[in-house]
Amino acid sequence: MTSFADIIIRNSHILRPDGLGWREDADCLALAGGKICALGRAAEMAAWRGPGTETIDLAGGYLTPGLVDGHAHPIQGHDLQIGLDLAEVRDMGQLRAALAQAASALPPDAWLQGHGLDPSLLAQAGHPADELEAAAGGRPVFLLFFDYHGAMVSRAALARAGITGPRGFASGADILCDAAGRPTGTLLETEAVELVRAVLPRLEQAARLASMRALFERMAAAGLTGMHVMDANGDSLDCFAALEAQAKLPLRFHILPWVNPGATRAELEAVLALQSRAGRLWRVCGAKFFIDGTIDAGTAWLHEPDTQGGSTGPHWPSPEAYSEAVRFFGERGVHTATHAIGDKAVRHVLDTLASLPPPIRAAARHRVEHIETLPDEDIGRFASLQVLPSMQPSHAVRYASADLSDPWSQRLGPVRAARGWRTADIAATGVPLVLGSDWPIAPYDAREILACAVARRLPGRALAPVGAEQTLSRAAALAGLTRHTAYVVQEETRLGAVLPGYDADLTGFSVDPLNAGVDELGTAPFRLTLSDGQVTHRLAE
Numbered sequence: 001m002t003s004f005a006d007i008i009i010r011n012s013h014i015l016r017p018d019g020l021g022w023r024e025d026a027d028c029l030a031l032a033g034g035k036i037c038a039l040g041r042a043a044e045m046a047a048w049r050g051p052g053t054e055t056i057d058l059a060g061g062y063l064t065p066g067l068v069d070g071h072a073h074p075i076q077g078h079d080l081q082i083g084l085d086l087a088e089v090r091d092m093g094q095l096r097a098a099l100a101q102a103a104s105a106l107p108p109d110a111w112l113q114g115h116g117l118d119p120s121l122l123a124q125a126g127h128p129a130d131e132l133e134a135a136a137g138g139r140p141v142f143l144l145f146f147d148y149h150g151a152m153v154s155r156a157a158l159a160r161a162g163i164t165g166p167r168g169f170a171s172g173a174d175i176l177c178d179a180a181g182r183p184t185g186t187l188l189e190t191e192a193v194e195l196v197r198a199v200l201p202r203l204e205q206a207a208r209l210a211s212m213r214a215l216f217e218r219m220a221a222a223g224l225t226g227m228h229v230m231d232a233n234g235d236s237l238d239c240f241a242a243l244e245a246q247a248k249l250p251l252r253f254h255i256l257p258w259v260n261p262g263a264t265r266a267e268l269e270a271v272l273a274l275q276s277r278a279g280r281l282w283r284v285c286g287a288k289f290f291i292d293g294t295i296d297a298g299t300a301w302l303h304e305p306d307t308q309g310g311s312t313g314p315h316w317p318s319p320e321a322y323s324e325a326v327r328f329f330g331e332r333g334v335h336t337a338t339h340a341i342g343d344k345a346v347r348h349v350l351d352t353l354a355s356l357p358p359p360i361r362a363a364a365r366h367r368v369e370h371i372e373t374l375p376d377e378d379i380g381r382f383a384s385l386q387v388l389p390s391m392q393p394s395h396a397v398r399y400a401s402a403d404l405s406d407p408w409s410q411r412l413g414p415v416r417a418a419r420g421w422r423t424a425d426i427a428a429t430g431v432p433l434v435l436g437s438d439w440p441i442a443p444y445d446a447r448e449i450l451a452c453a454v455a456r457r458l459p460g461r462a463l464a465p466v467g468a469e470q471t472l473s474r475a476a477a478l479a480g481l482t483r484h485t486a487y488v489v490q491e492e493t494r495l496g497a498v499l500p501g502y503d504a505d506l507t508g509f510s511v512d513p514l515n516a517g518v519d520e521l522g523t524a525p526f527r528l529t530l531s532d533g534q535v536t537h538r539l540a541e
């Protein structure tokens, strides 16, 4: 044990281990070497105060275990979110204006890149390639859809990528063309989008890493001390290692690499081999599967087809092969997470985990991601199988609407849409419910996740709640980002509680997260975040 504290935090409310209220016996916390060493009153801190001890006055703020986003893609998201943010653009007129303004600041030959584009704008543009060409003064333009399932590019961009007409893709990707076979500028799904991404200018690695660190610092300012990273795509692991070699990481990362549909035995072995990769604040700890796609794209797996005849099958060519692959990791004590959005997809994952012998199932923490629509009969199975649900309440709010007029609800029809994101029903069964954002699909700001969990609406906007009966208590929402995110990666003896001996990953709220109104909770700045005992965000006085 270190004899003196590195930091003493005073004048704070400290969350009790049960997460339901604030401690009566302590308003100060001492930490050293990245660990919490003591809780108590100011007088009890005297023994911990040495010549090098820093004191932080939380000014009556509220100290909780560090908030952890249970599902995000920080490296991939970083690399996709380049250029203009088009999330607020509502029509072609606004798009033209935004592009013209951005283009005016660029050299004549430079790429103009953007992200967050609403694909329904396409309905207003027959040939986006020509529209973008004109708006950007002939520059090559590359604009990603907000769901990352497509892009709109300009004539010059098509030319640079050598795209002159239709092509066949095994994955179902598509280059949209007019009757004459001329590309319109719309590219659907990864294989088509990658043709243009491959010729985009790349950031130099040093600049890319610096930009990632700046992103992680913004995440810390948004209340986060950690993330569960649901991919290790590209050079992600090398990026974590390189960033940590430069300086301490601002967040703690638990990483689950993908097992692609139809993976061979050699591919399973390769993901198994990655389980040993780790640094101080990053660690591979599981395998991520996809059993289906999305409702909006018609690629989810439902018991009955959607209203357009879509969402009828699994992503894996053989669902049995998926089950065997999960068993492969389960037998080796490796956590699994499976993306399962449709009701049949969730059923198949639960059936798969139910088929594991109980001691094997209990040897690792298995989780199901998203669970967007679920019938009554499967609600209780998470608790009975001890399979952990991981959900994104902000998706319910952002991508569905109370009047069911949105594309997600329309495709499901009223019965299944009414069973959307059943966070309260699942939490009521007693299973630890993990919460997250799936950034960059939705914002990583922990305040938005909390607000959407407790009110099913965005903070600061007077819109009707989506699925109002599925609101969580403030304590349950907080647990979804703290105690439960620790439990699902089997770190509950060192993360997810403010107790001596635990890692000093802490979030300081300026308002009481157990009692503040949702608009206040959703917008008040965080006063402090610490990761591994290091201050990663501190509100200016």
Ligand SMILES: [Zn+2]
Pocket: 071, 072, 073, 230, 438
């Ligand atoms: Zn994801």
